[in-house]
Every structure is written in C-alpha cells, then in structure tokens.
Amino acid sequence: MPAPPHTADGALWRGVLPSATDDPIFDAWPADLGTLAPGQIIEKRDVSATTAPRMATPISRATLLKFRSTSATGGPSFGTATLIVPATAWTGAGPRPVEVNALPINSLGSHCTPGFQMSHDLLDRPNTDLPVFLPSVWWALSKGHAVLLPDHEGPLMAYAEPNVAAHVMLDAIRAVRAYSPGEFGDSRYVAIGYSGGAIAAYATAMLLDEYAPDLSGVLIGAAAGGLVTDNANVAHRFNGNISSGILLTVALAIAREHPEMLQYMNHLAQWVATSPIRDICGDASGPLGVVGIPIDVAANTANSLDSPFAAKMFDRLDLTGRTSTVPLYIYHGLHDPWIPLDDAQRMYRQQCSRGVPAVFRVVGGEHLIGYVTGYPELGGWIDARLRGEPAPSEC
Template sequence: MRFVKALLAVAVTGLLGCSLVTGPPAGAEPADSNGAPAPFQQWIDDTVPAPTLTAPLWQQVLSTPTGDPIFDARPTDLDALRPGQIIEVRDVTATTAAIMPTPLRGATLVKFRSTSAEGTPTFGTATLIVPAGEWSGPGARPVEVNALPINSLGLHCTPGYQFSHGILDQPNTQLAVFMPSIWSALGKGHAVLVPDHEGPLMAYAEPNIAGHVMLDSVRAVRNQPSGEFADSRFVAIGYSGGAIASYAAAMLLDEYAPELAGVLTGAAAGGLVTDYRDVAHRFNGNIASGIMLSVTLAIAREHPELLPYTNHVAQWLATSGLRDICGDADGPLGAVGLPMEAAARIDHPLDSPIAEQMYRLLDLTTRKSAVPLYIYHGLHDPWIPLEDAQRMYAQQCGKGVPGIFRIVPGEHLIGYVTGYPGLDAWLDGRLRDEAPPNECPPAPR
C-alpha cells in the first residue's frame, strides 16, 4: 500500500508538474502554439474521465487547511495593509522551547501582509526566537533570517506550524536535520527569524513568493511595537529549498523592499537552484523526479493559469490527500521515475513556448544582488548542478557584488554539513558590521 501511495504521489506531482512549465490563462484551453497532445497523452484523457469537482481546480489542489486560523485565514483587508504590516501575533514560547537546547526569552509567531508571486496582496507567517542570553556584540541584538528547507506541499509541514503546535503533532522530520543552525545562532546571542517562505499556498521553490515573504518577515520584526529590532542587522541563510528563499531575498530587495538596504547585510545560499530549465530537464523521468514533481505542483499553486495543461489523471490525484505530503516524502517518490510527458496535455512540455515563459519568470539571475553573497555547493551534488551556481556567482561578480564561492566535500546532504564552518564565520562578520570579504576575480581592464 505504501508503494502504491508513493506511485500515486509521483503521478500527481508529475502531472501537475507539467502544469508548472506549461499553461495558458486560467480556464482556457492550451494554446495551439504550445503543441498538440501526443497519442498516448490523448489516450489518457480519452480513457480516464475528468473528476467531478465541487470547486475550481485551483482551490482543490491547495493544501488542506490546518484548522489553525493564523495559517489558514486570509484577512479581508489585505489591500489596506502595507507589506510587512503585522496582522496577528501569538506567543509560542512553550512549544518552541521544547526543541531548543538554549534557554529562550521568548518565541513569537507573527502573521503579516505580503505579496504573491504575481503581485497581489497575500499574507505570510514567521517565527521570531530570542535567546535568554544577552547579546555582547556591537549594536542591537542581530537577527539571522533562517530559511529552513521546508520542501513540502502541506501547510502543517512549515516551521511555524511545527514550532507552534509541537513537533509530534504532524511532524516534518526533514526540518530536524537543519535545526542545529538555529541552535548555533541562539548560542551566540543572535535572535533567529524563521519564515514560512513557501507562503500560504505552499508554493515550494517559487522564488518570487519566497523572496517577498523573507523580506516582509524582516519588515514585520522591525516594525514590532517594542522597537527592539528596529536597529538590528539581519542576515539571510538557507540551504537547498531554503537557499532559494535567501537568494531570492537578496535579488528582490532593491525592487521590493529598498528601505531594507543596509538592514539586510548579506545572504548565504547552499545547494542552490538558479536555472529551472536545466533542473527540469535533468530531473525529468529519473531518480530525482520525485523532488521535481513536488516542486512543480507547488509552483502551480501560485500560477493557477497553468492547471489547464494537466490531464484527467493529474486532476484526480492532485485533489487527493497527496497534496499534503511533507518534504521527507518527495525524495523517495523518484524511484518511480515518472516523466513529465506522461502528465501533460501537450507533447514536449518542457520545451514548449509557455515553458520558456515560465523559466524566465522563475529566473532571478538577471538581477543584481543587493547584498554580499556567500554561495557554497557540494562537489558531488547529484541533484543540483554545480555549474549553474558557479555561473550565477560569476554573473554577480561581474555586476560588482562582493562574494565568496566555496565548493565543499560531499553530495547534497553532506554538503550542508561540510559547508557550515566557513559559512558560520561569514555570518558573524555580517552581523558585526565587518567589511564583507570579496573573492570575486578582478574585472578585466
């Protein structure tokens, strides 16, 4: 039964995954310029009837509500609020302290106004954790904005839900692997801000919503009535799925939150995806397909105009409980190796004109980072191409961004561990107002 569920999960995410890279406006038929279905794709829709839906498909592929309004309820007055304006706060010290080895002064879950990937008002959540120990460094207590790799489709999988409801409620065991980075920061007297960077629609790996939520979480903490962190220095950190969020915050700061220039002092990203076209083709139909397929379903939630490209099987599965899986479930799904072509209503979905349009939307490499960068990558990472990160780093160096690039021992998971020692010192420097080191090659004369 577990294997069957895994197979279905791959199917749903893959089929909807095709919708990530292929799609017209919501409710429309696929455009002719994107091609016709292959015979086997037509056979799928001729054989499998469309599901009976009680609401628009986009609504029914979203994660099941948690039952907690702070995560589920969309405020009716978002248009009247400023990005980063606080909507609600909740003390979550008791449940958060239970998983922290360092004594806490407090932990607060914050709900705030943010902006969707397509520019419309939405909301975000984040957890601010403050250690009991005093900060002995210069200036106000600094804040590490830690984008944990949520890598999930279900709302209950977020750090905010886990910290506020307890890790034994509906656990996302993947988060536990990355908790030491929080413990280390708290032990130094840093506050830690943990955004639920996939947004309220759980759009895993969509960089625009991730960057907006990251930056709005900083705005919210700085705008707290106490004013405690109004003069603090912030630095962003993330690995894998979290790296997308920290990197996006750096790339989007100038255009989305220019007042945070000088407040966010750096961004570190390890195991980072920068080229979605390359990753889509590399992951298609092989052992990495489970992650790719989960990502593409998630991104379709922020881009509902893509859903008409899903076939009937995709729609059946996407509206099932599979839309709520946590990050520790998507990796093993790749054992099935379902290709995208088995999912879409057009042939060659990864190479269609609409696919190119989507790749451009998700590509932030043409922008200039507003802050110094620390990029690191496992030498033998089989999932995320090393050369993509190297190319992005070279581009940012060419734009005059101070940066460091480290190739560290190991594959994707080991690279997180082996990359931390050098990263730790770099983070401390950004929070102590030290001049950022720059290892970019000199510009040619």
C-alpha cells in the same frame, strides 16, 4: 481563502491548494489584506511553550507573526514567521542581530512549515525533515543571535517559487522591526538558506532593491548553499529519474501561484494533485520519484519541458538577470548529483561582474553532506556580517 485568479479553473485551483490546518493564523485570509502595507502585522502569538522543547539552548521567548505580504503576481497575500530570542545575552556592539534562516521546507502541506511545527505540540502532524536542519538554529541562538524562521513558501505552499519566497522573507523582516522596534529596529539581518531554503535566501538578495528598498542597509548579506539558479537545467535533470518526485512536487506547488499551468495537467495529474498528495511534507515527496516518473505522464502535451509555455515559465522564475544589492556567500557540494555546480558558479561570476562582493566555496560531499561540510566557514561569514565587518570579495 483567496479568490481564484481569472486565468484559472476556480474549482480545480482550489482543489490543488493545501488543506486547512484548522489553525486560523495559517488558514484565514483577512478581508482587508489589500489595505495593509507589506510587512504590516495582522496577528501575533506567543509560541514559547511549544518552541522551547525543540531548542538545544534556552530561549527567552518565541513569537509567531502573521503579516501582509505579496503573491508571485503582485496581489495581496500574507506570510507567517517565527521569531526566536535566546536567553543568551548579546554582548556584541549594537542591538541583537537577527539570522533570517530559510529552513528547507520542500513541502506541499501547510502543516509542514516551521511556523506550524513550532506553534504546535511535537506529535501534532510532525515534519520529520525539520529536526535535520535545527542545529543551525541552535548554533545561532547559542551565540546570542535572534533567529527568524519565515514560512517562505507562502500561504499557498508554492515550493520553489522565488518571488513568493523573497516577498515573505523581506516582509518577515519588516514585521519583526515593527513588532519590536526598540529591540530589533536597528539590528543587522542576514538571510541564509540551503537547498529549497537557498532559493528563498538568494531571491531575497535579488529582489531586495525592487520590493523592499526600505530594508537597504538593514539586510547586510545573504548566503545560499546547494542553490538552484537554472530551473530549466535542473528540471531536465530531475525528469524521469530518481529525483522526479521532487520535480512533480515543484510543478504542482508553482501552479498554485501560477494557475495558468493547470490547463496543461491531464486527468491523471488532476486526480493526483487533488488527492492527499497535496499535503505531503518533504520527507515524502522525494520517495515519490523512486520509479522515475517523467513529467509528460502528468501533462496533456508532449515534450512539456521544452514547450513555449515551459520556456515562458522558466523565464518568469529566473532571477539571474537581477543584481544583488547585498554581499553574497555561495557554497556548493563538489559531488552534488542533483543541482549542477556549474550553474551556481555561473551565477557567482555574473554577480561578480556586476560589482557584488561575493565569496564562492566548493565544499566536500554531495547535496546533503554539503550542507554539513559547508556550515563551519559559513558560520564565520555570518558572524562577521552581523558584527558589522566589511564583506570580503573574492571576485
């Protein structure tokens, strides 16, 4: 367990963290984390036997990697990620490429991650969200690509915290290159994600230059669909309606990495946040909002989303002032009722204005259907990047 931040009530902060999984690779915080370099491997485990039954195409092996990473505020942390290598041979030029797929985790419990699910039996605390997004993994493997599945919420399960997500994604790439340098040291990598996973893929592109400049030329593109770029706008949209459960889940998750938020939780919020709610997966957080719970019910201050502290937090999570150092592919459902299309388009125009090669696609459907309708063209873009073709720009 990490030490409580100086700004936090230690007992409350520990109380809102996810419960232990009873698997040390996910639970144990090495005492020497601060002496390790980001991406340095701490532990590895062959998880082929539990991963293979979840795949629709034969695999050669699956490996769970644990590695040093960095918290949202710069402290030593760790990450986990699962590397899946297909049985299908890679017949393209150069070494086998890697799709870094940020599956939407959207959860508070550590057992909800791809890493835990892939390394445990099918009936060991299953996350019913995960199978919905596995076809993208199967498709990549069938083409001979290796797939890397980072647990991008980090060990504190800080859902939607972009800094943590980027650090884990980038350190996962570092770890794979260190784990098998002969096989993946010269591979091309592309980061992809949708919805909650889009936050991770987008943040990876935005923080590459400052956090992992050594991966310049290694990560050669990032694709994000159904992406949140304006947290303040989305928070106000979610507040008090059918999406409110997601907003409350995200607020708790981010407070794990930014515990100064805990001082604004009232007694009701503290009771809920330290209850079994702190371990729910994404398939449960959405239904919590059916009754339209406004966030002020959980706060000890009025108009909490419009407070100076909220403005400070929204600014801390905002990456639109940064410039991607890799080509971007952004897509969004035309009728997405949750995440504004205008926000994604605005970010796209900003990146274009800064010289980033980028493509934007408006696809059919709302938020969930947009994932399906957007994938065919996205797949072609990914394949071209991993073949080393120059990235198109429609700016």
